[in-house]
Amino acid sequence: xxxxxxxxxxxxxxxxxxxxxxxxxxxxxxxxxxxxxxxxxxxxxxxxxxxxxxxxxxxxxxxxxxxxxxxxxxxxxxxxxxxxxxxxxxxxxxxxxxxxxxxxxxxxxxxxxxxxxxxxxxxxxxxxxxxxxxxxxxxxxxxxxxxxxxxxxxxxxxxxxxxxxxxxxxxxxxxxxxxxxxxxxxxxxxxxxxxxxxxxxxxxxxxxxxxxxx
Amino acid sequence: xxxxxxxxxxxxxxxxxxxxxxxxxxxxxxxxxxxxxxxxxxxxxxxxxxxxxxxxxxxxxxxxxxxxxxxxxxxxxxxxxxxxxxxxxxxxxxxxxxxxxxxxxxxxxxxxxxxxxxxxxxxxxxxxxxxxxxxxxxxxxxxxxxxxxxxxxxxxxxxxxxxxxxxxxxxxxxxxxxxxxxxxxxxxxxxxxxxxxxxxxxxxxxxxxxxxxxxxxxxxxxxxxxxxxxxxxxxxxxxxxxxxxxxxxxxxxxxxxxxxxxxxxxxxxxxxxxxxxxxxxxxxxxxxxxxxxxxxxxxxxxxxxxxxxxxxxxxxxxxxxxxxxxxxxxxxxxxxxxxxxxxxxxxxxxxxxxxxxxxxxxxxxxxxxxxxxxxxxxxxxxxxxxxxxxxxxxxxxxxxxxxxxxxxxxxxxxxxxxxxxxxxxxxxxxxxxxxxxxxxxxxxxxxxxxxxxxxxxxxxxxxxxxxxxxxxxxxxxxxxxxxxxxxxxxxxxxxxxxxxxxxxxxxxxxxxxxxxxxxxxxxxxxxxxxxxxxxxxxxxxxxxxxxxxxxxxxxxxxxxxxxxxxxxxxxxxxxxxxxxxxxxxxxxxxxxxxxxxxxxxxxxxxxxxxxxxxxxxxxxxxx
Numbered sequence: 001x002x003x004x005x006x007x008x009x010x011x012x013x014x015x016x017x018x019x020x021x022x023x024x025x026x027x028x029x030x031x032x033x034x035x036x037x038x039x040x041x042x043x044x045x046x047x048x049x050x051x052x053x054x055x056x057x058x059x060x061x062x063x064x065x066x067x068x069x070x071x072x073x074x075x076x077x078x079x080x081x082x083x084x085x086x087x088x089x090x091x092x093x094x095x096x097x098x099x100x101x102x103x104x105x106x107x108x109x110x111x112x113x114x115x116x117x118x119x120x121x122x123x124x125x126x127x128x129x130x131x132x133x134x135x136x137x138x139x140x141x142x143x144x145x146x147x148x149x150x151x152x153x154x155x156x157x158x159x160x161x162x163x164x165x166x167x168x169x170x171x172x173x174x175x176x177x178x179x180x181x182x183x184x185x186x187x188x189x190x191x192x193x194x195x196x197x198x199x200x201x202x203x204x205x206x207x208x209x210x211x212x213x214x
Numbered sequence: 215x216x217x218x219x220x221x222x223x224x225x226x227x228x229x230x231x232x233x234x235x236x237x238x239x240x241x242x243x244x245x246x247x248x249x250x251x252x253x254x255x256x257x258x259x260x261x262x263x264x265x266x267x268x269x270x271x272x273x274x275x276x277x278x279x280x281x282x283x284x285x286x287x288x289x290x291x292x293x294x295x296x297x298x299x300x301x302x303x304x305x306x307x308x309x310x311x312x313x314x315x316x317x318x319x320x321x322x323x324x325x326x327x328x329x330x331x332x333x334x335x336x337x338x339x340x341x342x343x344x345x346x347x348x349x350x351x352x353x354x355x356x357x358x359x360x361x362x363x364x365x366x367x368x369x370x371x372x373x374x375x376x377x378x379x380x381x382x383x384x385x386x387x388x389x390x391x392x393x394x395x396x397x398x399x400x401x402x403x404x405x406x407x408x409x410x411x412x413x414x415x416x417x418x419x420x421x422x423x424x425x426x427x428x429x430x431x432x433x434x435x436x437x438x439x440x441x442x443x444x445x446x447x448x449x450x451x452x453x454x455x456x457x458x459x460x461x462x463x464x465x466x467x468x469x470x471x472x473x474x475x476x477x478x479x480x481x482x483x484x485x486x487x488x489x490x491x492x493x494x495x496x497x498x499x500x501x502x503x504x505x506x507x508x509x510x511x512x513x514x515x516x517x518x519x520x521x522x523x524x525x526x527x528x529x530x531x532x533x534x535x536x537x538x539x540x541x542x543x544x545x546x547x548x549x550x551x552x553x554x555x556x557x558x559x560x561x562x563x564x565x566x567x568x569x570x571x572x573x574x575x576x577x578x579x580x581x582x583x584x585x586x587x588x589x590x591x592x593x594x595x596x597x598x599x600x601x602x603x604x605x606x607x608x609x610x611x612x613x614x615x616x617x618x619x620x621x622x623x624x625x626x627x628x629x630x631x632x633x634x635x636x637x638x639x640x641x642x643x644x645x646x647x648x649x650x651x652x653x654x655x656x657x658x659x660x661x662x663x664x665x666x667x668x669x670x671x672x673x674x675x676x677x678x679x680x681x682x683x684x685x686x687x688x689x690x691x692x693x694x695x696x697x698x699x700x701x702x703x704x705x706x707x708x709x710x711x712x713x714x715x716x717x718x719x720x721x722x723x724x725x726x727x728x729x730x731x732x733x734x735x736x737x738x739x740x741x742x743x744x745x746x747x748x749x750x751x752x753x754x755x756x757x758x759x760x761x762x763x764x765x766x767x768x769x770x771x772x773x774x775x776x777x778x779x780x781x782x783x784x785x786x787x788x789x790x791x792x793x794x795x796x797x798x799x800x801x802x803x804x805x806x807x808x809x810x811x812x813x814x815x816x817x818x819x820x821x822x823x824x825x826x827x828x829x830x831x832x833x834x835x836x837x
Binding site: 042046053064067071093096099110117 | 315336732734742815
């Protein structure tokens with residue numbers, strides 16, 4: 001034990017402290033320098049990032065027209081095959097308002113009304129469409145009223161929980177708009193089926209367009 | 215070794231028992247031996263940030279990216295996109311937006327990862343200072359656990375901001391602890407001890423300590439400047455700082471450092487917003503500060519003037535007479551005053567809480583929340599966070615806080631016991647914000663910036679134990695409890711999901727919206743169009759388009775505003791929210807020719823809008 005020269009307080013000293021103290025100071029200096037260098041680099045990078053932000057040019061009328069045409073062509077679907085509306089499938093582009101972003105299984109209809117907007121190639125006459133869907137229903141109450149409407153037909157049905165098909169007639173035009181309406185929507189958490197809080201009516205797996213035989 | 219001699223030893227040999235050897239091995243070897251785990255885990259952080267894939271943090275995609283981009287481009291007229299948020303410090307939002315906009319998906323991850331890795335060495339140094347007698351390996355393990363516990367790991371590499379806010383918090387506490395130890399180096403008769411006078415020898419140390427305390431407060435202010443929600447935990451930090459500093463003057467200068475820096479940053483920014491939006495800086499306001507307008511400006515200038523005067527003071531005239539400064543009664547009075555102020559602030563926050571899902575209605579409700587470990591107790595429910603998690607940090611923090619509170623009377627009884635003050639101050643600085651925030655907002659995440667420090671709090675408390683075996687046992691218990699989520703890997707949330715990420719089970723290693731998809735959307739938005747953005751999850755498209763000719767509206771315009779709209783009008787919406795379109799009909803906006811772009815990761819609805827001629831003519835007639 002020594003005594004401090006300025007006060008009479010005893011101070012413990014250690015015989016081997018100098019080397020470790022030196023190392024400690026060096027380590028701290030290294031650390032401080034690293035932090036300063038890292039922060040400076042990040043700040044300079046941040047400024048550079050801010051200055052290098054990209055900006056897209058406004059489209060001209062012709063460019064807009066081409067984009068709309070491209071969008072319309074994505075809705076042209078082949079007839080007589082089952083068209084899946086799952087993620088990454090071409091038919092997903094025919095899912096209109098009221099559908100959430102598709103999942104690997106299909107597309108959830110999240111509102112009381114949702115629409116399918118599709119077309120067939122010129123020269124073909126679509127006569128009907130078969131839509132495959134499964135309602136979200138509780139274990140206790142397994143009924144969901146669904147109405148499918150086209151320009152010439154309206155089919156009301158009661159779905160009871162499994163995968164079902166609804167057939168609705170079409171007017172023969174190459175471009176079609178089919179609307180699906182539900183009597184209600186529920187969330188899986190509300191029905192005690194899962195943790196999802198979003199409201200759903202039914203999961204649409206896909207559809208088949210029937211055309212008039214040539 | 216007695217408590218007092220242990221204090222002196224920590225001042226002289228702060229590296230700990232295992233590092234004090236004076237052998238002749240090369241410095242590099244010693245460095246590697248003392249830092250290997252810190253270095254490894256530091257390296258892990260940016261890699262983990264990359265492994266998580268593109269950052270799809272909901273708030274960032276939905277609000278903050280666009281908000282940061284717009285504010286950075288001088289657009290303060292946010293028209294509904296969290297329009298009140300523009301008043302708060304947006305610095306981190308601008309930073310995050312810049313990195314996300316400029317480059318590929320991995321660029322912000324790397325930047326966040328490199329920033330977040332600084333937590334590891336910072337906590338390591340703090341652990342050394344707080345518990346110098348603990349073995350180096352314990353320091354390193356605590357530093358490693360700072361980023362490995364699930365509540366932190368789930369935020370690594372994301373734009374949530376709490377880990378950015380954690381850094382100045384750690385540095386502030388490190389400076390506070392260093393200041394405290396420095397006063398002790400000046401001798402037992404320092405000004406922060408009871409009943410002594412300022413000695414000439416103290417003046418140099420005292421001046422440096424004074425500056426360090428101010429700087430510690432200033433560093434603490436960076437935390438809420440980076441992450442505004444941190445403001446809700448500041449009273450808890452100030453309470454702990456009073457204990458840690460151990461003097462009225464020291465606490466005041468710490469608070470002054472905090473207030474001056476925060477007000478300069480926050481009110482400086484809010485004044486710019488006020489001038490840009492209302493034409494006058496006197497209309498200033500700032501979230502979390504219950505004063506608005508000219509009074510706020512006056513207070514800011516007064517605080518800045520006091521701060522400058524205190525820093526430039528060459529004598530001790532700003533300090534209280536020493537016999538009062540560190541007197542237990544004065545300290546108790548100061549602490550009680552802070553408690554009263556913090557209680558009033560908590561009441562203010564509870565009245566203005568932004569999200570009632572988590573608010574705890576009464577003290578009975580608080581009990582359950584204190585000791586839960588995420589889904590461990592409540593059956594995988596997202597009890598106080600959007601993500602299910604299993605993390606033992608908060609229950610441990612509450613136990614440590616309880617221990618510190620039990621020891622407070624002992625500290626008052628032993629007024630000059632600096633080791634006790636330092637340890638309790640550190641524990642309370644780290645753990646009390648969790649409790650305080652839980653009561654004030656109910657939302658665990660708002661205090662999650664202190665979670666990396668819980669291990670240090672454990673070391674601080676057990677550093678009070680003189681028996682080496684017990685001290686080691688205590689430290690190992692802290693480490694074991696913090697490691698539980700990594701050991702009990704059979705629990706679902708031990709997989710550590712990414713915090714607040716929209717529903718993607720697997721990481722995405724590409725841009726959330728591809729360049730071709732953005733180009734297609736761009737081609738559908740005419741020059742100088744008015745774009746009405748409706749519903750959730752579409753504002754992230756704004757900065758990626760980078761178009762300054764477009765006039766974005768994130769709220770429903772009033773009929774008179776609709777009547778003044780010219781040029782092309784586009785509705786852009788989440789197709790799952792398309793039922794909101796009909797509400798715009800009532801405002802005099804018509805829509806037609808709707809399409810939905812089904813991109814790889816997201817869907818965007820588009821309709822062509824027009825102004826109802828009746829609404830326009832009515833508006834024109836009235837003018």
